[in-house]
Amino acid sequence: MRQARLFVIGLGAVGLGLMRLLAKKRDAYAREFGIDVRVVGVADSRGVWVKNDLDPAEVLKVKQELGTVAEVGESGDALEIMEDVEFDVLVELTPTDIETGEPGLSHIMKAIELGRHVVTANKGPLAVAYGEIMEAAEEAGVVVRYEATAGGAMPVFNLVRETLKSVDIHSIEGVLNGTVNYILTRMEEEGISLKDAIAEAQSRGIAEADPSMDIEGWDTACKVVILANAILGLDCTIKDVDVTGIEDITPEAIRIAEERGYRIKLIGRADSDGELSVRPCLVPKSDPVAKVRGVMNIVRLETDVAGDIYVSGRGAGPLETASAVMSDVLSIAESVG
Structure with missing residues (x-):
């Protein structure tokens, strides 16, 4: 059984949509594709929650009832704690900033620096620094996927x-x-x-x-x-x-x-x-x-x-976008194991 350990940064509509999708279909991914998808860390704007195998349904409950994962994890910046998290794929879902690409750009570049793969639905970093990101990924020998950035569940990049x-x-x-x-x-x-x-x-x-x-x-x-x-x-x-x-x-x-x-x-x-x-x-x-x-x-x-x-x-909807994110995660897990 191959394993895909996810560190998810950004728990807005798409991030919570991803948690709902995983709560519903994680067992199916293991059964159908032989891939054990585990959430080992989540982060929102106020804090980070790291655990060997977080229950996506529990993440949803914490966000709904407490407002932030900092209440059960710790306060702090995801960028600062990233080095201490054992993960395979960064899932970057923070809000889009088309002027600087931040904070997503720094998250993505840090993950690449650490030798981790990246999946993102965040258009900002790719709109301002696509070449820089892909060059860094190639040098580090990691994969960056972004199917969800161009049209929700519409599979353009994978088709091409x-x-x-x-x-x-x-x-x-x-x-x-x-x-x-x-x-x-x-x-x-x-x-x-x-x-x-x-x-x-x-x-x-x-x-x-x-x-x-x-x-x-x-x-x-x-x-x-x-x-x-x-x-x-x-x-x-x-x-x-x-x-x-x-x-x-x-x-x-x-x-x-x-x-x-x-x-x-x-x-x-x-x-x-x-x-x-x-x-x-x-x-x-x-x-x-x-x-x-x-x-x-x-x-x-x-x-x-x-x-x-x-x-x-x-082209719109948290679950639709989350489905494209998971398509990329599964593709990476299948191709690089």
Whole structure:
């Protein structure tokens, strides 16, 4: 039985989603894949809890009842204690900072320095320092995986890495933000304003209290950078993306587009020439990209010999994102043992 000992930093929505997933499916992973997934440490913004085999259900209970794992573990910084934790894979799930990548970037680089593998759903570090991270990982002989960074449960990177080895990909484009797609869908269906659609999304837990990262296009821009670097082999950061959000989209604009056979979608795009953009686009209703509704995402990969390949999946939700995180964890455990 192979073992995957996880140190999970970040117990927000995705981190708790991961705990729920492990509480439900850890035994199945052992039975079906021969991998004993153990949580040996968890950290939130106030403290760290380290134990040989933490029960994910107990972690959930502590967070719900006490608010922080510091109440049962110890106060302190995860970065400072990392050297003292015996783990195989760092699971980095702290909030995204697109300007500095911190604190996630320091967590990831420290784990690499210690010779540990990394799985992350945090877009910030990869958007500002993808090349630095991957170069350090290669030198250290460790694996960094990030399937959850570009579209929740949508398996883009693993598809390209494992299945599309025989083709060259010239461009990538699509709907990369489930929150924005939900908002635009509701504006189209109900004729409501952007403000009202955002409020509805917030009431349903789809949009954050401050949705500006999504609405202004920066979340999509992060994903464009990661896709461009990982799949197209570019060396770019978020500063290289031309970004326009949906702040100025009105119900009238959506109605006129609808009448003329189009839907307005926020499209992220990258091509092999280094052109990176995020902007609202008129997409013909017959196009598969126009047909994704609600929180669904879709990516179109333009290939040299296989035509266009589409990948679609839910782009928002803690369990959906956690499932992508676990896919990476299991992949690492299977490949490096």
